[in-house]
Amino acid sequence: xxxxxDGIRDVAVTGxxxxxxxxxxxxxxxxxxxxxxxxxxxxxxxxxxxARSYRSAIAIQPRDAWxxxxxxxxxxxxxTVEEIVAWRRRFLHRVEALSRASVRVEEPLADGHxxxxxxxYHDEDDRPLQExxxxxxxxxxxxxxxxxxxxxxxxxxxxxxxxxxxxxxxxHLFKRTxxxxxxxxFAVVVVRAGAADDTVSRSIAASADEVVTLPENLEKARExxxxxxxxxxxxxxxxxxxxxxYLAHARLARLQMVSWGHPVTTGIxxxxxxxxxxxxxxxxxxxxxxxxxxRLPFLLLDWQxxxxxxxxxxxxRLGMSADGHAYFCAQSLFKLHPAFDRxxxxxxxxxxxxxxxxxxxxxxxxxxxxxxxLERAFPGAGKRIRFLPRLSGADFIRAQALADVVLDxxxxxxxxxxxxxxxxxxxxxxxxxxxxxGRLTYGFYRRMGLDDLVxxxxxxxxxxxxxxxxxxxxxxxxxxxxxxxxxxxxxxxxSVRAFEDLVSSRI
Numbered sequence: 446x447x448x449x450x451d452g453i454r455d456v457a458v459t460g461x462x463x464x465x466x467x468x469x470x471x472x473x474x475x476x477x478x479x480x481x482x483x484x485x486x487x488x489x490x491x492x493x494x495x496a497r498s499y500r501s502a503i504a505i506q507p508r509d510a511w512x513x514x515x516x517x518x519x520x521x522x523x524x525t526v527e528e529i530v531a532w533r534r535r536f537l538h539r540v541e542a543l544s545r546a547s548v549r550v551e552e553p554l555a556d557g558h559x560x561x562x563x564x565x566y567h568d569e570d571d572r573p574l575q576e577x578x579x580x581x582x583x584x585x586x587x588x589x590x591x592x593x594x595x596x597x598x599x600x601x602x603x604x605x606x607x608x609x610x611x612x613x614x615x616x617h618l619f620k621r622t623x624x625x626x627x628x629x630x631f632a633v634v635v636v637r638a639g640a641a642d643d644t645v646s647r648s649i650a651a652s653a654d655e656v657v658t659l660p661e662n663l664e665k666a667r668e669x670x671x672x673x674x675x676x677x678x679x680x681x682x683x684x685x686x687x688x689x690x691y692l693a694h695a696r697l698a699r700l701q702m703v704s705w706g707h708p709v710t711t712g713i714x715x716x717x718x719x720x721x722x723x724x725x726x727x728x729x730x731x732x733x734x735x736x737x738x739x740r741l742p743f744l745l746l747d748w749q750x751x752x753x754x755x756x757x758x759x760x761x762r763l764g765m766s767a768d769g770h771a772y773f774c775a776q777s778l779f780k781l782h783p784a785f786d787r788x789x790x791x792x793x794x795x796x797x798x799x800x801x802x803x804x805x806x807x808x809x810x811x812x813x814x815x816x817x818x819l820e821r822a823f824p825g826a827g828k829r830i831r832f833l834p835r836l837s838g839a840d841f842i843r844a845q846a847l848a849d850v851v852l853d854x855x856x857x858x859x860x861x862x863x864x865x866x867x868x869x870x871x872x873x874x875x876x877x878x879x880x881x882x883g884r885l886t887y888g889f890y891r892r893m894g895l896d897d898l899v900x901x902x903x904x905x906x907x908x909x910x911x912x913x914x915x916x917x918x919x920x921x922x923x924x925x926x927x928x929x930x931x932x933x934x935x936x937x938x939x940s941v942r943a944f945e946d947l948v949s950s951r952i
Contacts, residue, residue: 476505492520509548510556568856575712592696593671603631608686611641621747624652682706708882725888743940750868773848780854790823805832870928876900893930
């Protein structure tokens with residue numbers, strides 16, 4: 446039994462890692478336990494239950510930080526498009542209401558350790574919601590909007606900042622870009638939000654003229670960053686990590702930018718430019734951004750693929766089905782928009798040998814929610830779905846290479862994942878959406894001159910996927926074209942030079 450906020454009853458809360466059924470023993474007045482229960486429910490995908498627990502905790506201890514958390518709650522795996530619309534409406538209404546109230550958060554990092562991460566996966570216009578949250582934080586925690594600009598003499602100082610300059614997608618995508626900056630034009634300062642020690646972090650640090658490691662204290666971090674006397678500062682990503690999100694509200698360099706590591710507008714008025722790219726962002730994308738939009742000729746990217754051998758590797762060793770046609774969606778489960786369910790169901794319907802493969806990740810309850818969602822719409826679908834266990838980086842690339850079809854997720858496409866697929870000569874079924882985050886794979890195809898492999902609609906997406914899955918000669922022809930053209934995506938140093946020109950023109 447657990448004594449819940451609405452009485453004593455039997456409750457089974459699915460565990461995060463093991464799908465065990467822990468029992469929460471709460472006293473009726475334990476607000477902190479209720480707040481923690483809310484977090485556990487949210488991690489398990491139960492946003493409605495999380496909201497109830499947050500409200501119960503707030504009723505006992507009306508902390509403003511908790512009110513902000515409840516206001517910005519979003520389901521990680523929504524069931525329907527209608528649910529997305531309802532939660533976004535709730536989000537904006539509650540955030541605006543708190544902005545009109547006298548809410549205060551003294552220590553944002555300690556009391557508000559979350560971001561608006563799941564907004565970006567709804568394939569909707571996030572600018573109004575991101576701006577509303579940014580205004581709320583400046584209202585609730587005015588100290589985050591510090592302004593501290595310090596001058597220096599000599600070469601312009603260009604900083605790169607992230608919490609993920611390590612063995613992480615961001616570290617891998619930006620390490621060569623940082624190393625490739627012309628040192629005759631700029632002194633490069635790597636700013637690490639938190640310490641890390643692995644091969645990638647050491648490589649990035651070694652390539653910099655200077656490394657600044659920030660403590661997990663906003664006031665001290667702002668002081669250290671101001672003391673670095675940066676002319677320009679690029680956040681490779683904003684919105685995945687709370688620390689850099691709050692830090693970005695301060696004015697600590699003359700020019701402050703964000704790039705495509707988390708490809709969505711920040712809503713933060715102290716970020717001057719969003720560094721995007723032509724052929725990736727559509728014409729007319731300026732209103733999507735709070736920041737000014739700077740479109741380079743190509744993404745700010747200088748990437749080289751990892752050499753991975755697939756000789757002698759069987760699908761079964763990776764957890765893949767040995768029989769049937771393997772369709773592999775290599776993206777995180779929160780990228781599976783409910784509107785994409787129809788596509789997956791029609792693939793199963795049109796190819797009776799199709800087996801859908803997804804990445805299990807570290808949130809097993811999310812797997813259950815995805816299966817339940819597809820089963821409701823397409824009874825029997827669950828029998829033709831496999832979740833791959835957590836794989837090493839090399840085995841993840843092998844799984845893409847060994848699949849018959851790799852499926853990109855419209856609305857929020859793959860970046861590094863698609864590059865890895867292309868590096869193995871693997872076509873990736875893709876369809877561009879309105880926003881940059883849904884156009885990355887499309888942009889890579891444009892760079893390769895293979896627009897004909899991009900779907901024009903969801904129906905066309907299904908047709909292209911099923912043809913790749915069932916027509917071996919067409920699949921081999923597409924693979925050959927990818928293998929021939931993919932090198933156009935590697936070592937794109939012209940984007941680094943264009944970025945340097947952009948920075949020079951603005952400082």
